[in-house]
Amino acid sequence: MPMPHRTFAQVAKRRLTGKEGRERIREVQALLGELPDYRNGPYADLRKWLTAEIEDTRVRASAVHRDSIAVRREGAAQIALVGPPNVGKSSLLQALSEIQIKTGDYPFTTLRPVPALTRIGGVLIQLVEIPGLIEGASEDRAGGRALLGVLRSADAIVFCSRGDADPAELEIVVAEIVAAGIEKPALLAATRSDEAGPEALQRLSAAFPDLDVVPVSIIDEASLDAFRAAVWRLTGLLRVRLRKGGAVDDEPLALHPGATVTDVADWVHHDLGASFTAARVWGTSARFDGQRVGREHVVADNDVVEIVS
Template sequence: MPMPHRTFAALAKRRLVGKEGRERIREVRNLLAELPDYKNGPYADLRKSLLAEIEDARVRSSAVHRDSIAVRREGAAQVALVGPPNVGKSSILQALSEIQIKTGDYAFTTLRPVPALTRIGGVLVQLVEIPGLIEGAADDRGGGRALLGVLRSVDAIVFCARGDEDPSLLGIVRGEVVAAGIDKPAAIAMTRADEADPDAATRLRAIAPDLPIVAVSVLDERSLDELRETIWALTGLIRVRLRSNGVTEDEPLALHPPATVDVVADAVHHDLAASSSGARVWGPSAKFDGQRVGRDHEVLDGDVVEILR
């Protein structure tokens, strides 16, 4: 004897409370599987309304209005691109990575945070475009709370502002980030630099004298390189390459400074750290090429390290 349809409807409602997106759709599917298979009458109506729920949940999850949005962390660091709408955030993401993303000369082309990996000096860094923030974002205007929430876990922020636009737009965005209690290493990318007038950087500097500014045009590869370097500096990480049997590896290790030879060895293998007797070092931390150092020697960005057993 199936449960009365009103009871089922109430139960369904209860089971969907607080569930959104994929989770909600999964629960609706479970409910559909449990629903008696009548072709007509109240159960058939219930089936129809549950199917409509799936459609609604899909539409809602493609708009931003939830309290949290998760971006899965990848790479050695996570850096957010934050700014007003239509400043060229997606275009930068596209220029620095393999991602294909919609860009367009209108506001709110991007509605959800979009992650993309970029390689900087051989190390993978995750960039995340945060959809355009507007005044009142910290009070959840435009779904701002969820977007700002993504910033809590990032390592650094690149504020994007158009060189040919009123710099106070950037001030508003920064103000919302501050109002949300978020304080991260940051820099400013003055975007669409090819369209900016010569005073643009000065105007931006006046409203954010504390942040480094890099002028970026997606049409200028050199400016993109400068942006990469700026992003790397914001991560605060150092790059160390390993050497063994006279061969230096191409792909560097990314480490949080201060890092010792022991930390390098441990990043390779725990056993190596336990059994090492020190290292030979080439590069900025070495007094001369191949200097023999102990396990507590501090390595620096750009070092080549050969762990000795």
């Protein structure tokens, strides 16, 4: 006589409480083994729920690094989001993320940096929410030094302030970053912009004259697109697409300014990078379409490159 399904669900939830990562997956697998093997009905639903729980746990484990505060770099650039609490950093991350992160489900969201990958113009960029940078962070208050360390290794910073907030709230955060000697390309996201009027945005611009202000709201798709474009400019990267056999790749590769066609060939394969003789280029770095160039030719944003081997 199997356990009634409602009781099973309660027992399962209790056994999973407080478990994460490998431990949680092991417990889910044990529960799956104990579950009566019906194809339909409530037991089948429980099986579906438990199976999904394994995948969800894996996603969480890769998104939140529990043992270390350091964030493993992924994608072509790493952009840190910082600002006071409640300005909508997590929401923005979620709105832009490739994998849907369930903000509220993360027990450590408010304590640890949370990375997410977003695709901008075909290139994967890593966004990292830096939570809880408070006054005194540069003197290590509230684990501030470790959080600032994450910021230090990022390529650029997106400061976040609610569009209609008192600029002083963000000024406290900026002061700690300056005190820590961190200088990066940066922009100012005026978040929750659906709640702010134009005067509020002007006040923000006036308070931070050195930063480009980009209004953004998670409920305004056009503002999210503009935000993506601004983040892309912040990376300073170039997008180049490969041409092979007359067809151009959909996925661009991201390169640093000054990159040559040799870097492009290297990216395809190191052997090709070493052995290729010439390349053909379409785009602004070429004098005409399909110009034949040498190994040291410097590429420009949006170029199409064919490696001649």
